[in-house]
Every structure is written in structure tokens, then in C-alpha cells.
Amino acid sequence: MAGTAYGIPWAMARKIIHVDMDCFYAAVEVKYRPELKGKPLGVGGPAESRSVLCTASYEARKFGVRSAMPSATAKRLCPQLILVPPNFDLYKKESYAVHSIFERFTKRIEPLSLDEAYLDVTDSEHCRGSATLIAREIRAQIQNELNLTASAGIAPNKFLAKVASDWNKPNGQFVIRPRDVSKFVITLPVEKIHGVGKVTAKKMHDLGLRTCADIQAKPLEWLKERFGSSADYYFRVSRGEDERPVEMGGERKSLTVEETFDRDLESIDDCLAALPHLYGDWERRMSRGEYRDRIRGYVVKVKFHDFKGTTHETSSRHWPTEADFEKLLRNAWERRKKPVRLLGIGVRLESEDAGGEPEPEEEKRPWQLSFRL
Ligand code: TTP
Ligand code: MG
Numbered sequence: 001m002a003g004t005a006y007g008i009p010w011a012m013a014r015k016i017i018h019v020d021m022d023c024f025y026a027a028v029e030v031k032y033r034p035e036l037k038g039k040p041l042g043v044g045g046p047a048e049s050r051s052v053l054c055t056a057s058y059e060a061r062k063f064g065v066r067s068a069m070p071s072a073t074a075k076r077l078c079p080q081l082i083l084v085p086p087n088f089d090l091y092k093k094e095s096y097a098v099h100s101i102f103e104r105f106t107k108r109i110e111p112l113s114l115d116e117a118y119l120d121v122t123d124s125e126h127c128r129g130s131a132t133l134i135a136r137e138i139r140a141q142i143q144n145e146l147n148l149t150a151s152a153g154i155a156p157n158k159f160l161a162k163v164a165s166d167w168n169k170p171n172g173q174f175v176i177r178p179r180d181v182s183k184f185v186i187t188l189p190v191e192k193i194h195g196v197g198k199v200t201a202k203k204m205h206d207l208g209l210r211t212c213a214d215i216q217a218k219p220l221e222w223l224k225e226r227f228g229s230s231a232d233y234y235f236r237v238s239r240g241e242d243e244r245p246v247e248m249g250g251e252r253k254s255l256t257v258e259e260t261f262d263r264d265l266e267s268i269d270d271c272l273a274a275l276p277h278l279y280g281d282w283e284r285r286m287s288r289g290e291y292r293d294r295i296r297g298y299v300v301k302v303k304f305h306d307f308k309g310t311t312h313e314t315s316s317r318h319w320p321t322e323a324d325f326e327k328l329l330r331n332a333w334e335r336r337k338k339p340v341r342l343l344g345i346g347v348r349l350e351s352e353d354a355g356g357e358p359e360p361e362e363e364k365r366p367w368q369l370s371f372r373l
Contacts, residue, residue, distance in 0.1 A: 013178040015131035016246060017119040018153040018161035019138065021098065022170035024115035026057040028094050029084050031147050040065070040081045045262075047075040047083065054086050058170060085262050089281070091115075094146060101141045105134050110246045118158050120246035135173050143171075156181065159242035163192050181240035185212040193237055195230070212238035255291055256299065256346025257281045264305045264339035271302075271329055271340055278345050279322045286319075286347075294349040295319060300328035301344035310335055313348065320347065 021027065025043040030036045040060035045051030053074055056065040063078035075081050095114040102109050108120035119138075127133035135152040142150045152173040153164025160176045167174035176184050190209055191201040207226065209215050215223070215238035223231035236242060257278055265271050286292070298320040299313035312328045325345045333340075 013156040014120060015122045015124075016155055016158055016161040017121055017131055017135045017138070018155075018158065018165040019098075019102070019117055019119065019135070019150050020152075020165045020169070021115035021142075022149045022151060023055050023057055023061075024094075024148075025055045025086060025091055026060075027148050028091055029087070030057070031094075032090065033084075036082060036084075040078050042071065042074050042081050042083045043086050044071050044074075044083060045085060047072045056081075088260055089277075094148065097146055098142055098148070098150070101138060101145070104141075105138060108246050108248055110248060118161065118246045132173075132175050139171075139173065157240075157242035158244050158246065159194065159237045160184070160240060162194050163188065166192075185216075185238060185240040188212045190215065193234070195233070200227075200230075212240075252291070252349060253351065254299070254346055254348045255282075255285055256301065256344050257285060258301060258342055258344030260342045261340070264341055265343070266339050268330060268333045268337075271333060271343060272326060274343055275322060275325060275329065275345075278343060279325060282345055291347070291349055292319065295347045296350045297348040298324060298328070299344075299346055299348060300325055300332050301342070301346075302329070302332040302340055303342035304336055305339040305341050307341070308336070308338075309342075315348075 026041050029041065029043060036057075038059060039057070040063065041057040042053045042060055042065060043055050044053035049071065051071055053065070053067055053069050053071055055067045056069075056074065060074070060078055060081055063081075065074045065078050065081060071083055075083070091114050095111075098115075099109065099111065099117070102117060102119055105126050106119050106121050106124050110118040112118070121131050121134050124131075124134060127137055131154045135154050139150050139152055142148055149171040151165050151169040151171060153161040153167065153176070154173065155161040155164050155176040156178045160181065164174040164176050189211055190196055190204045193212075196204070203226075204210075204215075209218070215234055220231060220235050223235055227234060259274065259278060259281075261274070265274060295317055297313050297315040299311055301309065301311045303309040310332050312332045314328065316324075329343070329345075
């Protein structure tokens with residue numbers, strides 16, 4: 001229909017940006033160790049360790065090295081590959097910094113992982129309302145201030161924005177204007193559809209579906225018989241349609257920080273030794289002070305080497321000290337006394353609109369314990 005997108009006039013089409021950092025973990029490593037610049041780099045355990053790579057630099061990718069590949073295979077493909085262990089704390093820190101750049105442009109941000117987010121800039125007045133210029137500005141600020149590069153996709157919906165951010169990767173961006181959507185999807189290969197992995201792609205190919213145009217040619221019923229509950233999604237996205245809103249997530253109900261350790265912590269002393277660093281991190285996250293009056297309890301989370309977990313919490317309105325967390329941590333450890341893979345600490349927050357009765361000041365709940373698998 002001329003003059004409309006999915007029945008919506010052009011002027012009302014949404015402006016969605018998908019930002020995806022370039023080889024994120026590897027780029028952060030290079031930032032802090034510039035001697036690694038330009039070298040084939042993998043982030044993951046050593047080749048002897050049976051671990052897999054989190055990611056690889058573009059120099060390593062030229063040799064066929066990929067995310068989720070065993071380090072040993074990667075080293076075989078690229079013998080000069082430099083392997084560095086992951087440092088999640090550092091990636092989180094950089095991720096927060098990237099997020100705070102996003103916040104200069106819009107409040108409607110949906111993070112997907114440490115290195116990816118959707119932004120709805122429909123109502124943004126920055127850059128004269130041009131999503132293309134906003135994306136360029138965000139990427140420039142990331143590069144100038146953080147010394148990292150990002151790619152971006154700009155489109156009227158999340159599906160297309162995500163496809164587009166991959167189009168000119170690395171360090172590039174790509175725009176799909178509402179009036180170009182129909183033309184764009186016609187030639188889009190099915191494997192570019194988010195959620196279509198190797199298996200589904202093969203199934204589609206076997207059914208003669210190579211592009212979105214091929215899917216468009218099939219009735220919904222036909223797709224349902226072959227793809228079940230995913231049929232609706234394929235039916236819509238093959239037409240470039242996706243109404244999903246950019247979800248900001250609910251109001252913050254807790255503020256916790258956690259760390260996964262490269263080597264399991266074998267004893268309570270090892271766990272306690274990790275606490276000051278976590279506490280420092282948590283204090284930094286709380287430092288803006290906006291949550292100070294909403295503290296309603298504090299919590300310690302422990303995941304053991306067998307992936308079983310436990311959370312200990314107690315109610316309180318006071319800013320917890322390191323000693324408060326230590327007490328909880330000792331309790332959590334006592335339950336299983338097994339090597340620890342992950343530790344987290346933080347506070348529960350009262351919801352902003354919770355009026356009603358204040359909690360009695362002296363109320364103390366007994367130690368609580370819950371197991372999560
Ligand atoms: P991706 O955005 O998939 O990859 P990337 O940022 O490294 O590279 P690209 O330039 O292609 O975007 O993932 C982001 C980070 O998530 C990545 O740096 C490491 C981590 N990760 C894993 O730990 N395991 C995985 O299997 C993948 C795919 C990513
Ligand atoms: Mg990325």
C-alpha cells in the first residue's frame with residue numbers, strides 16, 4: 001500500500017536502532033593491552049583445558065576461528081593465536097559505560113546481553129530526530145570515549161534493526177527505511193532471520209525456502225504444518241513485520257553484582273577473599289545514591305561447581321557493610337561446602353510506588369534459604 005508501512009503512515013513508523021559491539025570481549029582485552037592490537041586473539045581457556053572460545057578478534061576470524069569453538073581447534077586452525085582468559089568484570093564495566101552513552105539519547109533501551117541493545121529513538125529529539133545520525137553519534141561517542149567500536153542497524157522494527165546491524169559489521173551501520181522494507185526482505189536469505197539456526201535453515205532449504213520471498217509465497221497454514229508455533233513469526237518477519245516493543249524491563253527490584261570465577265573457589269576462605277572486590281563493585285553501582293532509601297534487604301547468591309545455587313537474604317533498611325555480606329556468605333557456604341563457581345551480592349529494593357505501611361524498623365526475618373537449579 002503506497003504511503004503506509006504495515007498500514008501505519010510513514011510519519012508514524014517507529015525508529016529502532018540495534019547496537020552490537022564489535023568482537024566485544026576481544027576488543028576490551030585489546031583496549032587494556034594495546035600490544036595485542038592487530039594480533040589474532042581468542043578469549044577463552046588454554047588449548048589444553050577443553051574450554052571453548054567466547055569470541056575471537058577479526059584477525060583470528062580470518063583463519064576460521066569462531067565463538068564457541070574449542071580452544072584446541074582454534075589453535076590448530078591458527079597456531080599463532082593468542083589466548084587470553086575472560087575477565088567478565090572488565091566486560092561488565094565497559095558494558096555499563098556503553099549503556100550510559102545510550103542513555104544520553106533515549107530512555108527506551110532494551111539490553112540483550114553485555115554487548116547488544118535495542119534503542120527506540122522514535123521520540124528522541126537528538127540529531128533533529130534522525131535515527132541514522134543518532135546511531136552515527138552513538139558509535140562516535142563509543143569510539144572516542146571508550147576506544148571500542150560498535151555496529152548499528154536502523155530500521156522500523158527490532159527484527160530488521162538486528163539484521164541491519166550485521167550488514168556493515170565491523171564498525172559500520174546500515175539503514176532500512178520503511179519504504180525500502182518490502183524490497184529488502186525479498187532477497188533476504190532465510191538464515192539471516194534471528195532464530196533460524198543451521199537445522200531450521202537446512203529444513204527450509206529442503207522445502208525450497210531460500211529467501212523471505214519464498215516464505216512469503218506460502219500460506220500461513222502451510223507454514224504451521226511444517227514449523228508449528230514458529231510459523232506465525234516466520235510469516236510476519238518474512239514480510240518485514242515485527243510489532244514487538246522495545247522493552248525497558250520493569251522497575252529495578254534489586255541491585256546485585258556477581259562474578260563467575262575462572263577457577264572454582266575451593267574453601268570459605270577463598271570465597272571471603274573474593275568479597276572485598278565484589279563489595280567494591282557493588283558500592284560503585286550504588287554510588288549514585290538513587291537507591292539508598294529503597295534498600296529493603298540484602299542478599300548473597302552462591303552457585304556451586306555443580307551449577308546448584310543458593311540465595312541467602314535478610315531484610316534490612318540499612319546500607320549493608322562488608323561484614324553483613326560476610327555473615328550471609330558463611331551461612332550460604334555452610335549449606336553445601338562445595339567448590340564455588342559464582343558469587344553475587346546485593347540489595348533488594350522497595351518498589352517506587354509501594355505506598356502503604358512502612359516495614360517495622362526492627363523487623364528481622366530469619367535467614368532465608370532457597371535453592372535454584
Ligand atoms: P557477539 O556479538 O555474538 O560477538 P562479538 O561481539 O564477539 O563479535 P561481532 O563483532 O561479530 O559482534 O557476542 C558478544 C560477546 O558475547 C562476545 O564478545 C563474547 C560473548 N559470547 C560468548 O561468550 N559465547 C558465545 O558463544 C558468543 C556467540 C558470544
Ligand atoms: Mg557483538
